[in-house]
Amino acid sequence: MEKFGFSISKGRQIDYEANDRRVADFIYEREPSFRLCIECGGCSATCTTGNLTKFSLREIHILIKRGENDKVREDIKKCMLCGKCTLVCPRGVNTRNIVMLAKQAFIKSDEYAV
Amino acid sequence: MQFDPFVIPFNIGLYFILIYVVVRSIIWFRDLSRPDKLRLQRGFFGIAFVQSLKEIFLESLIHRKILKTNLRLGYMHMSLAFGWFLLILFGTIEADIFGAKHLNAPYKAIFFRFFNPEHGRIGFEAAYGFLMDLILAFVLSGLFLAVSKRLWSGVVGMKKTTRLKTTDKIALTSLWLIFPSRLLAESFTCGAYNSGSFLTGSLGSWLASFLPAQQLAYPFWCLYSLSLGTFFVLLPVTRYMHIPTELFLIFMRNSGIRTGDKTGSFSEVETYSCSSCGICIDACQLNFSAGITNIQSAYLMKAIRNNDDVSEIAHNCLLCGRCDQKCPVGIELSPIRMIQRRLDEPGNDFKNIYKGYFRTRQTTLQEKPITSVNYDFLPGTNPEKADVLFFAGCMTHLTPAIKNSMVKILDASGVNYSFIDEQGGVCCGRPLMLAGQDKEARELINYNSQMIWKSGAHTLVTSCPICYKVFKESYYLDVEVLHHTEFIKKLVDEGTLKLNFLRKRVVYHAPCELGRGSGVYDAPKELLKHVSRLEKNKFEDENSLCCGGSLANMKISSQKRNKIAQDAAAELTKDYPDILATACPLCKKTFSSATDAHVADISEIVAEALIEPGIKKNIIKQNSTIKELVKI
Amino acid sequence: MSKHVIVIGGGVAGLEAAGQLSKAGIEVSLIEKDSLTGGHLNNWYKLFPDRRHSSEVKAYLDGISLNDRIRLLTGTTVEKFHRNKSHFSIITDKGKELSADAVVVATGFDLFKSEKKEEYGYGIYDNVISSSDLEVMFRSGKIVLQNGTVPKTIGIVHCVGSRDEKAGNLYCSKLCCVTAVKQAIELREHLPASKVFCFYMDMRMGGAFYEELYREAQEEWAVNFIRGKVSEASETIDNKLVIKVEDTLAGRPLKMELDLLVLMAGMEMSEGGKKIATLSGLTTGQNRFFSAADPHYGSNRSNINGVFYAGTCTAPMNITETISHARAAVSDVMDYLKESN
């Protein structure tokens, strides 16, 4: 393949069909407020973790929704569940439960070796 | 007549339950930890034993605490429990003195009238018969209330009545049948033999006037025996197991055994001691404000007994502790809920009724696996040296009025202090613990502990009751931990802080984690009395409401939180105080968005009352360390 | 016999309604709780979208409303509200009884109380002000910080108290985005040395010539727009403000030092309106504004026959919309009076 000058590495675009959105579905089902996020960044602005490291709850929300789980899987471990994000969210998103559920979903999907 | 086959169901039931309770108690005892075993042994031969007997009499029989909360409900419980107890006691004595011989088998006492149909026509016998009828009437009056409560909940003053499962229904039916069938059996026999006192006698002669009493008596004696037998056999798998269990609980508790943070005999005994009285349901704001009616402690206890999946119930709770305070059995409900949060979800279910009789340790859940966390990013700790550390807490950073007031007060006090999380600190760890992730929380606890140690301070002051509780209970620190209300109170008492009196009417809302959670009720109130006119309200101290903002509830929607906050604020501001005061940034924020009343933290009120305002203004220092720590 | 209508509220909507009613030969009593008519317009400096001076609009409104068919009752509020079939009687706080054949409610809006969003520090930090405070500064011609110096970096926070469940307001106030753009331009105009940053969640430029104003702000006034909700502000020792926000488009948290922070406070049902609602039994919606009888063809009618709405007491509106709404109310009133004859 290489001689044709392109690699088979994943493209930059979100492959919507191929991506696994079961983690998102798992959360939607248990925490409907997950749908309410408008990606305003209030949560990630106030977040202590987000200010110390490359961690953004807002970004985690959108990545899970698009099925881009790989980055999230590691990043989400940094959340301290402190709840500041819940307090500032203008949409009333139950952010802490989303973090809990996402972690749970990842454990589950690890068990089934996705 | 010495024996009749109809007593067999009763006999089976009685011996079954006696043996069962003994075996179960042995298992419970065996499963206790060694120190707890010692405690129990010591308790059994000590003063605890006497205390327990007294408590059993007052609580298990008289139901004093329920009587205090709700007179009619208390009467219902008392007449059934105490009445039944009297019936057995006096029945046994009756059989002993009036029966054919002394020391009879229990059935002789229970079915005394059957075996002695003509008893009680004259003199002392008649008087004794009158007493027995009176006790039966007492029990029946309680039963009448219990039935009405089921059919039209509200009669006994409860807003909600606990829901039942099928075995409970069968057991309940047999329980309901016991006393009416006894009444009818005795009445028919009395009617046929022209004996009996004011109740059985009169009812009997009236029934005999148009019914064949002689023939009808036997079927009712059978029914009486059968309902007793059924009730006893089903007892261990129904909520009525609380009757024998509570006795065991009282002994254990008086011996000094506590729930702790893991499943074990004691928490199991507590779970089985719940009488489903429903008082916790009435106390719960999720019930009366937010319309969430399936998670209250009574339901949690039932779900645990049934081995249901409790994770949703366990997490959908404010852990406000209102139910702990009200539970007449004294079950440590929040610790039990916390234990459930730490447990894994059930894999296979074992709702097998036979296994229900012996729920051993093997069938209980394991602790959930540690969810991996990664807090490597936390910056190195390098705190300033100081005598007093001020840890505002995450939430306080969203309530700058509190933060600024504390800085003003600290400045005015002249103490050598350092504001350690000025730039936003690392979480205290309690929110993780409330989510059942204690092990994960340990990392944060260690991090903060280091920082506190290194500072060399002797006092740690925090504005947030959530932090306060965890600093006090789960950090092993060599410093005095004070909530800012306690700290300010100390400064005022010492004469370091001088405050004006503000002519304002103030109502105080005690935050859950500070009040019920940590037992700090007086310092905030005394401080308020010192600077303002503190008004009384219906919800004080142990009976304080929850603002609804609690971090402990992982499930509740923000609308429902808001509803709780609105209702609570409306209650507190009924008399239009100038200020709704609290001592927690989270309470303040939650109330502020739910009421138009002026909500303020005590620190703000104190800062306003300061006679000498702060000397140096010290809010955010330039070039603080965290800026360089951002590694992106 | 000529008909009599009571108009409650003497802002843009009330003045326009009263003026149009009087033109149609109706006797009007106009009740205004303040000592001056004009409502919020009195505070504004220049108006979007064309930045004409607000006094021009006020002059127009005075022109149509100062005539002898209109009895002005300023400094007056309503204490009692009675309805007897098609007859209304209102008792004022001064004890005066007024009677009428119809009522127009034009009680307007209140500005969201920014101190409720404590994390922004309004009323706590010296240099956090609201959009309305800034208008007043423009009118006074002095844009200075508390300590008298001129601000160099200025932040504007959108959606303060609107689109915010925590503030209890789910709706969008509709004109704060364009107000922010207008004020950003004016700040740059007054203080050419300053830098201005708008922090928005969405730029809602739905009105006529709004988007053009937005382009102008970028092109001619070099206003910076950063997409992210400001989560909190704090104050430094030298009196600067530090805000925390995520630059969501860059995907990174952003920390910025500012001299002045302007909060685009939203519009809420007014206290005066709430009082009228309790006195009269007029219904309000989930957003607490008066609820119209029909969202499409009955936005001026209420649940009480003979009581009509005009202006921002029903929803956030700009002045153009407020004036149209008031005229439409008058048309409904005229129909009603004809029918009930």
Ligand SMILES: Cc1cc2nc3c(=O)[nH]c(=O)nc-3n(C[C@H](O)[C@H](O)[C@H](O)COP(=O)(O)OP(=O)(O)OC[C@H]3O[C@@H](n4cnc5c(N)ncnc54)[C@H](O)[C@@H]3O)c2cc1C
């Ligand atoms: C910051 C800001 C800037 C704005 N800038 C512009 C702009 O540039 N261009 C533009 O087109 N629009 C602008 N608007 C919108 C404009 O202010 C409104 O459209 C207009 O003020 C609405 O008029 P109104 O009469 O409905 O309400 P209001 O102006 O609120 O008037 C209501 C009146 O009723 C009175 N009242 C209330 N209750 C009672 C009672 N119970 N009894 C007696 N009197 C009562 C009040 O005192 C008040 O005078 C702006 C809005 C804001 C918030």
Ligand code: SF4
């Ligand atoms: S709960 Fe997690 S995501 Fe939210 S502010 Fe705290 S650390 Fe950040």
Ligand code: SF4
């Ligand atoms: S604050 Fe709320 S709405 Fe905004 S990005 Fe975070 S979760 Fe989404």
Ligand code: SF4
């Ligand atoms: S937990 Fe306590 S209060 Fe609740 S039903 Fe059981 S015994 Fe009653």
Ligand code: SF4
């Ligand atoms: S702790 Fe509070 S919220 Fe939880 S069940 Fe008890 S009363 Fe209800």
Ligand code: SF4
């Ligand atoms: S108009 Fe703009 S600033 Fe105002 S509420 Fe709507 S989106 Fe927010």
